[in-house]
Amino acid sequence: MAHRWNDFIDKVYGCWLGKCICGTIGAPYEGYKGKMDVEFTPELFAEMLPNDDLDLQVLWLDVIEQNGPDFTSLDLAKAFYEKYPPSPGEYATFKKNFELGLKPPFTGKFNNSFYHEGMGCPIRSEIWACLAPWNPKMAAALAAKDGCLDHDGESIIAEQYLAAMESMAFNERISIRELIIKSLSFIDNNSKFYAFIGKVLEWCDKYADIDAVFSRVLRDYGHSDCTNMFQNLSIIISALLLGREDLTTTTMMALNCGFDTDCTCATVGALLGIRLGGNAILTKYSIPDQTYKLGATITRRSYSVKDLAEDVAKASVLFSKKNSKYDIKDVPQDLPTSIPPKPRFPVKVSFTYSDGKPSIRPGDVKQIKIRLIPVYNMRDGGTVSITAPEGITVKPQSQHFRFGLMKPELIFTVSAAKDIPVLMEKNLLKVNVTLKKGDTHDFYFGFVGDQVWRVYGPFWENKTYVAPPKAKESYYAGLGGAKTEDDALTIMRQFHLNMKADWEKEYLEDQLLGGAVLPDRLLQDPKYQGFLAYITGDRFRFEDFMSNSMPCVVYMLRDLFVPEEVEACLQIGHSDAFKLWINGDLIAYSDNTEHWTPENVHRKHIKLKRGNNRIVLKLARTSGTTDFSIMFTKSGPCTSHFTEFGSSCGI
Structure with a gap:
């Protein structure tokens, strides 16, 4: 089915307008744990508030405008680290790991046990849907490149799921319920999240009341963190199913459940905004175009939500050659379908930790594998050299390689001295790749030093102190003092079975x-x-x-x-x-x-x-x-x- 450019822009506009308006409605209540009874009034979004839900997606747009559709997780990671100062929760963990020399996906996996299933990446799904409209598989794949920066496992799957659902939402003929069900086809069907969505659907059908559904969700998926993904995704899905596709009804339903309200409200607003379109939202609520506040240290041509939508729509054209579902007949002819290639090193260099662990301790002997893939057909070779900090040894220090039928894979051994006087947390190793024709490239990776x-x-004690018995003495007398038979039995069995x-x-x-x-x-x-x-x-x-x-x-x-x-x-x-x-x-x-x-x-x-x-x-x-x-x-x-x-x- 062919689509019109202006209709597409309007849906993208609706996405970001819903994201901004509804996210602002939820922002003042973020983190409140408990049922609320806030009634809708336009004053709730009279002034737009900064929101990381939007900030990072605008930053991702900036990355894509510079790198095109072949951007990498590392491109996103560099921008995140350099251009986004706020550091709550998993963002701080990502930045710490990145500073320690870890690369995605280790920036999201390592030392992230509390936040790895947070809402920080599911709330960044809209950009991928808008760049891959009508193509949920592609949107989910793009989302995975983002989610691994600061999350792992189920939260990445949740971002993929939302991106797929929002991508399909550009087809207004698909109902909300169908969107929720069909999007499951684009995520791991063995995941906890896949089964979770099925349960939320079941409970919505059973209770038809969002408070009852949320109560049931907390029994099996509750978490102390207000930003945990499972409980907040249940609010999003329940509000979409029970909100009758009305923007304010759905948003207030999500808001009044509490917890991560800016995220839940913004997400339902974005999806319904795609379905409604931006102009319909402006007309229904008699509001002018909105502006947004940006926390990232980048500059846009304006901070109009309308301009943001147009810029995202233009960026989607860069993905049109990869998106087989991209069927817009009247795309302006002056919009580029690619960006001029940047001068890059002609070899893609990647590395892996052989044991899958980026940590090191005194006496450890680790292996890393460096893989070299030429960007174009080439037969020349070169040299890979690795320089390590004091106390860390690399053998061999350099290796030669040559391109041929097989892509070169070089194995290096990295050791920490047993008698290293100080083991730093940050241990950056510099890798230099020099080609025979003279091109050279440096990159860094890290081993995190154990504490x-x-x-x-x-040290332990008995529940009741009893002096050590002497020969032919019973220690049971020392367990006396009980006033009842029950107390006596309790004291004796506690002495036998427990400690303190x-x-x-x-x-x-x-x-x-x-x-x-x-x-x-x-x-x-x-x-x-x-x-x-x-x-x-x-x-x-x-x-x-x-x-x-x-x-x-x-x-x-x-x-x-x-x-x-x-x-x-x-x-x-x-x-x-x-x-x-x-x-x-x-x-x-x-x-x-x-x-x-x-x-x-x-x-x-x-x-x-x-x-x-x-x-x-x-x-x-x-x-x-x-x-x-x-x-x-x-x-x-x-x-x-x-x-x-x-x-x-x-x-």
Whole structure:
């Protein structure tokens, strides 16, 4: 079916108008967890608010205008890192990983356990739908190149799903329900998300009430983070199914469920905007063209939503040769279908970590594989050389290659010295590719240094203290004091079956903080001698370095190496009691159990001196597992992380 250019632009306009208006309606309520009863009024979008849902998509448009349809995830990553200052949640994780030398998809996978299933990438789906209209398969493929920057797995699939659905929405003959169902054809049918959409459809049919559906969703998919993808996608799908395709009804239905309201409202607004068209929205609500506020450090020709829509429509022409469904008969003849090629190195260079892990610790021997693919047919070869930072060794340092029938794949061994004095978190390796004819190209990749800790423990106590019995004495008398038979049985069985982590008892404070010497009788006890533990990423559990499952207390010691004196902010995640000292000062503590998040506790204005800064942790495991994490940020929540620190290994 042929389409008209002006009709297409109007649908793209409706997409961005719905995104901006409805996102602004939701923005003031973002993060509220609970049922609301906000009534619609045009005053809710009287002034457009900045929204990362839109910001990054405008930035992606800028990347595409410069690179064309063959853009890469790395092109997006560079723009994200260089031109988008805000750093909440997964954005900060992406930027930290990218600064550490990781490339997509590792920027979204590594050290991202809390946010990897967030809403940060599903909310960026519209640009791919507008660039690949009527072609949901293509839209989903483009979305995957985006999602892997700062997410992994199910959230990437969710972005692909929304992009496919929005791409199909350009065909107004397909109903909302059909869009929701047919879009499943373009994602992994073995994924958790695929089954989840089926459940939401089932519950919408069963309850026909968005509050009841959301309540049921939380039973199986609830998450503490207001930006988690599953619970918020359920709001989007439910509102679309139950909102009768009315823009305000659907938006307010999504809004009043709460949680990530700017995202849920913006997404339903964008999809319905495609179906309605921009001019119909303006007419129905008697509003002029809207402007948007941009958080990315780029400049557009204007900040009119209408102009943005026109620019996106023009960019879609660049994809028209790849989009077999792109059938617009009256595309202006002066619009380019390609962009002039940039001068690029004539060889595509990629690398992989042979074990799939971008981390390294003292004594590790790793392998990387460098793959070289010529852009055009060429027989010449060249040399690949790798330069590593101090303490990291690469063998061989260089290898020759030649292009032929097979694409060259070169394997290098990367080692960290066992006796490396300081293992930095950032370990950038420089790869130089030089062709025989003289062309040369450099790129960097990273290995993330593990944190090096010394662990003391485990220390544990009985539920009831009983003095050690002597010969022919029974210890049961020490279990006395019960007032009832039930109490007596409880005390006895607790003694036999349980232990406790005595949080108040000071096992090693005098030694680790006060310089006291251990008594001779304890010198040979392994729990007082301690052992080295290597922590990958920021989050760890006792199970990462001990295989016991008992309640206990451990102490952990790290000499944090800081190259220059700085003031930092500390973000602590914990699920059990802890105390944290830095250079002898008690910085933070909690006697409570918590649900772990990366930001259970914040401490600002932490002075870190040049050189070693001794961190002492006292951690308890009172029940189940214990999660703990420490992150140093530059200015508090939602700001960039420090990547310049390391661990002195001689502890």
